[in-house]
Amino acid sequence: MIAVGLIIWVLMGLLTPGTPEGVVNYVGSSAPGQPVNLTIQTVGSMGVGDRPTWVSYLARTPQGQWVHDTTWQLPANTLINVTVYQYDSGSPLRNQQYGQVTGTIGNSETVNGKTIHAFNSYDGAGVGHTFTVPALGISVPLLGSPAANLCGVAPCQPKWPHNLIHFSFKTPAKTGEYHWQCFVPCAAGWLYGNGGPMSTQGFMGGFLDVVQQ
Amino acid sequence: MNNEPRHMRRIVTAWVIASVIGDLLWWFLVGPHIPPGNMTESAHWNQFDFNILAITALPVVFMVWIWMGYALVNWRDKPGVPDPVGGEAAKAPYKVQAAWISITSIVVISAAIYGTIALIGDHGSGGGEGPNPVWAPAGTIAANTAAIQGKATWSPTGDQPLVVQVIAQQWKFNYRYPAFGGMETNRLILPVNTDVVFDVTSLDVIHDFWAYQLSVKADANPGVNNVAFAETRQTGQFMVRCDELCGIWHGAMYNSGRILSKTAFMAWATKTEAQNASNTKYLPPFAWTYTPDANGANGGLYPDGNVTPYSPYDTYGAKQPAS
Numbered sequence: 001m002i003a004v005g006l007i008i009w010v011l012m013g014l015l016t017p018g019t020p021e022g023v024v025n026y027v028g029s030s031a032p033g034q035p036v037n038l039t040i041q042t043v044g045s046m047g048v049g050d051r052p053t054w055v056s057y058l059a060r061t062p063q064g065q066w067v068h069d070t071t072w073q074l075p076a077n078t079l080i081n082v083t084v085y086q087y088d089s090g091s092p093l094r095n096q097q098y099g100q101v102t103g104t105i106g107n108s109e110t111v112n113g114k115t116i117h118a119f120n121s122y123d124g125a126g127v128g129h130t131f132t133v134p135a136l137g138i139s140v141p142l143l144g145s146p147a148a149n150l151c152g153v154a155p156c157q158p159k160w161p162h163n164l165i166h167f168s169f170k171t172p173a174k175t176g177e178y179h180w181q182c183f184v185p186c187a188a189g190w191l192y193g194n195g196g197p198m199s200t201q202g203f204m205g206g207f208l209d210v211v212q213q
Numbered sequence: 214m215n216n217e218p219r220h221m222r223r224i225v226t227a228w229v230i231a232s233v234i235g236d237l238l239w240w241f242l243v244g245p246h247i248p249p250g251n252m253t254e255s256a257h258w259n260q261f262d263f264n265i266l267a268i269t270a271l272p273v274v275f276m277v278w279i280w281m282g283y284a285l286v287n288w289r290d291k292p293g294v295p296d297p298v299g300g301e302a303a304k305a306p307y308k309v310q311a312a313w314i315s316i317t318s319i320v321v322i323s324a325a326i327y328g329t330i331a332l333i334g335d336h337g338s339g340g341g342e343g344p345n346p347v348w349a350p351a352g353t354i355a356a357n358t359a360a361i362q363g364k365a366t367w368s369p370t371g372d373q374p375l376v377v378q379v380i381a382q383q384w385k386f387n388y389r390y391p392a393f394g395g396m397e398t399n400r401l402i403l404p405v406n407t408d409v410v411f412d413v414t415s416l417d418v419i420h421d422f423w424a425y426q427l428s429v430k431a432d433a434n435p436g437v438n439n440v441a442f443a444e445t446r447q448t449g450q451f452m453v454r455c456d457e458l459c460g461i462w463h464g465a466m467y468n469s470g471r472i473l474s475k476t477a478f479m480a481w482a483t484k485t486e487a488q489n490a491s492n493t494k495y496l497p498p499f500a501w502t503y504t505p506d507a508n509g510a511n512g513g514l515y516p517d518g519n520v521t522p523y524s525p526y527d528t529y530g531a532k533q534p535a536s
Contacts, residue, residue, distance in 0.1 A: 094416055095380065095503075097387050097397040100492035107488075118492035134385045134468060137399050179465035181384065185417070192417045194383050199461045 022202065023209060025073040029062035032213050035168075036078055041066070041085035042129050042142060047153030054197040055088065055186050055204060057129075058155050066155035070180075070206025075213035077173040079105075082131070082140075084165040087156040090126035090144015091184070094193075098130045098183045101167070103138030109167040111143050119143060128163075133180040133208060140167050171210050181205035220287070221309075228279050232272035239267055249428045252451060252472060254444035256428035262331045269320060342431060342441040350374070350442055353410045357440070360412075360499060365391035367404075367482075369475035374408035377401070378499070381413070381420035381433035384462035386453055391499045393486040401453055401470030404478035405445050413439040414502045421457035424470065430456065438501035448472045 030036045039060040045053050049068070058066050074080060093099055100118045101109050108117050121127045125144035132139040147161030156162070172178075182204040185193030197203035244264040249256040356374040359365050367375050378389035380397070389397045401424070403409055413422045413431040420433040422441075426449075431441040448471075455466035473481060486493070497503065 095382055095387065095397075096495045096497070097492065099495060100489065102399065118495070120495040122495070132385070134399070134465065139399075179462060181462060183382070183385065185383070192383075194417060194460065198383075201461070205462060 022069050023071045023073050024059045024061055024067060024069050026062060027073050027075045027211060027213050030078075032075070033078070035081050036074060037062075037081050037083070038072065038074070039083045039085075040131075041154075041156060041162075042088050043152075043154040043156050044088040044150055045152045045154075051197070051203075054200075055129075055188070056154065056197060056202075057182075057204065057206070068154070068202065070202050070204075071209055072206070073209040073211060074171050076171050076175050076210050078171050078213070079168055080171060081168045082166065084131070084140075084142055084163075084167075085156065085158065086128055086142045086145060086163040086165055087151045087160055088128040088144060088186075089146075089150060090121070090124075090128040092126050093121040093141070093183075094185055095183070096121055098132065098139055099127060099141050101140055103133070103136055103169060104140060105168040105170070109140050109165055111163055111165050113164075116141075116143075127184055129182040129184050129186060129204070131180065132183050133178050135178050136169070136172060136208075138169050138180075139183070140165070171208070175210050175212055178208040178210060179205070180208055220283070224279060224283050227283070228272070228276050231275045231279060235271045235275060236268040239271060240264060243267075249425050250447075252445065252447045252449060253427045253429070254446055255442075256426060257446065258331065259428045262328070265327065266324060269324060273317065273320060342439070344437055344439055346440050346442075349410075349440075350408045350444065353408055353442060356408075357410050357412065360391040360410075361501065363391075363499065365499075367392040369404065369479045372407075374410050375404060376410045376412065377403070379411055379413040379422045379431075379433065380503075381415040381417075381422065381455065381459075381466075383417050383420075383460050384455070384466040386420075386422065386455070386466070386468060389496075389499065390482065390486075393482045394490070394493055395496060395499045396486050396489045396493045397496060398485060398489070400468060402478060402481055403445050403470065403472045404475045405448050405472050406475065407445050409443045409445060411441040411443070412501060413441060416503060418459050419457050420455045420459050420466070422453065423456040424451055424453045426451035432457065436502050436504070445472050448474060 026036050026038060041058050041060075042056070043058065044055055046056050046068070056068065057070050058068055059070070059072060060066050099121045101107050101116060108115050110116070119127065119141050121141070125146040127141045128144035129142045130139055131142060142165055143163050145161050145163055149161065151157075151160035151162075182198070185198060186204065187193050187196040187198040190196045190198070198205070244260070244267070247260050247263050247267075249259055251257045251260065352372075353374045356365065356376050360376040365376055367373060376391050378391070379401075380387045380389060386401070387397050387399065388401045389395060411422070411429060411431060413433045414437060415433040415435045417435060419435070421430065422433050423430045427443045427445075429441050429443050431439045433439065451470050451472070453468055453470055455463055459466065
């Protein structure tokens with residue numbers, strides 16, 4: 001009896017998987033068909049954990065908790081309203097092409113209330129990071145903060161200097177895992193800036209796990 | 214009187230029939246579907262070459278199979294029948310051995326000669342591409358020289374080649390069109406019935422630009438302009454993949470492209486040039502290679518105007534643009 005129960009329990013676990021560890025689930029955070037809010041932040045150094053000097057993205061769960069996960073489960077064919085707290089500095093882009101906003105609603109973003117379609121990364125504090133989903137044609141430059149006293153311990157709070165960035169995009173109707181990454185080689189101290197956090201899942205890249213709601 | 218059936222005649226007859234039927238079936242039913250297809254002239258000839266090799270190899274395969282099958286049916290050990298091994302019949306027939314060695318040698322040598330000619334021909338897959346192409350389709354060198362001099366043009370009514378720069382970066386390809394204001398795009402869009410010059414380079418590590426339906430595969434090396442050619446001949450969609458293990462997201466480094474009619478391509482290019490104008494003005498001038506600025510961890514780009522062993526200025530004899 002106990003063995004049968006164990007087998008059924010294991011089978012049910014396999015057949016009805018929940019949200020895997022390391023995935024932030026936004027499905028169900030809004031009514032079906034309604035826009036979903038995705039709030040993320042970038043920080044120049046985690047300040048905590050095994051790799052305190054590494055740059056990273058963080059995401060805020062629908063329950064309001066900041067977590068260090070870069071795979072986000074989103075409903076298909078749904079408008080996603082993204083808010084980015086950009087706490088990092090910037091520099092010129094390796095390829096200025098990523099200074100152009102593409103794939104978002106209106107091919108634009110707002111940075112501290114100002115609408116931007118393209119940004120010269122040689123201006124101001126440059127570009128800190130990008131949010132780019134190649135398969136969906138989405139690329140958004142996240143302008144660097146010019147402040148000197150930047151937050152160095154994640155999760156950062158809005159009292160620290162930051163750029164507040166908004167943009168929206170629509171998830172595809174086709175479900176699947178869509179790779180996203182930052183296209184600023186921002187891993188300071190690594191060859192070509194592309195090692196370390198740029199080459200480790202969970203820091204400067206991840207997946208949009210698009211599923212049916 | 215010898216009642217032994219004429220085995221060789223049976224075998225050869227069966228082999229000829231099987232080979233003719235097999236080759237015809239391959240050529241007309243299978244051949245047209247063999248990759249890389251017919252989207253470019255090179256792809257067409259790659260497919261042709263593959264099919265030539267296939268119909269050459271099929272008779273050899275059939276000979277082996279038919280001989281083996283015939284031997285199993287007719288010469289196997291049977292109860293009550295003396296062991297066939299030994300005696301005159303078991304001697305290796307000299308003529309059969311000589312014929313087998315001669316025929317297979319001729320097949321292999323012919324395939325080598327055909328393959329070499331096909332490889333170095335102007336439709337070949339390994340003919341001229343590289344940092345210093347040993348051949349180039351008519352007009353492509355002039356078009357590429359015009360591109361570096363900022364004079365690239367393209368029109369749907371003309372027959373001038375289109376220059377497209379493939380810029381690889383961990384982990385994505387971008388495409389630059391010097392004939393359209395030097396705009397850069399996410400997708401590779403090409404016009405049909407046009408010679409295309411691909412200037413392939415990288416901004417970081419070694420990648421590989423592989424559009425297999427176009428029969429184009431060229432390493433993308435930092436600091437090197439690797440040139441490849443294609444003549445488009447069929448509209449449709451194709452895939453571009455990185456074929457050089459280049460880091461954690463190598464597997465995600467792919468996208469799709471399209472070959473459009475000339476007028477549709479012109480409409481797309483004109484529209485995209487206008488859409489991207491606000492960003493294109495910030496791009497560096499078109500150059501064969503780009504070097505990340507050493508200033509800072511991220512680094513912007515500046516055009517690499519240095520004359521190196523791989524320099525297109527040497528390759529094409531073009532004058533360097535004024536700095």
